[in-house]
Amino acid sequence: MKKETLLEIILGTIGGLVFAIGMCMCLLPEWNLFTQGIVVAIIGFIILLCIIPVYRKEHPKKPRGPINWGLVLTFVIGIIGSLIMGFGMSKVMVGEASQADMLVGIITGVVGLIICVLNYPIYSYINGNKIK
Secondary structure (H helix, E strand, C coil), rough: CCHHHHHHHHHHHHHHHHHHHHHHHHHHCCCCCCCHHHHHHHHHHHCCCCCCHHHHHCCCCCCCCCCCHHHHHHHHHHHHHHHHHHHHHHHCCCCCCHHHHHHHHHHHHHHHHHHHHHHHHHHHHCCCCCCC
């Protein structure tokens, strides 16, 4: 493993954790640390931005080829599935969820998860590859 790759992993882990803690500080009203959470999240984001020069040094820019529309569609489907799953999770977790909210949230979350799981077979079908 190269030194730059290890540095990317360390910066990504530390930056992600600091950013996540900052977001928790902002979004959990019980903690009452909104302003401090914003500062911590910005510090985490800056740490994550430090990965860019390290990555660019290790991975030089490659010449661009034609657009892979299967990959673009895969990203779009992944984003839609993640948003649907996140909506379901928020229905279950936010506030005093009734039984109807719990049921709708669980079903919606599972549907979003299934969309995300089916992403690879859709990509393979579009590109004409056999699913292994």
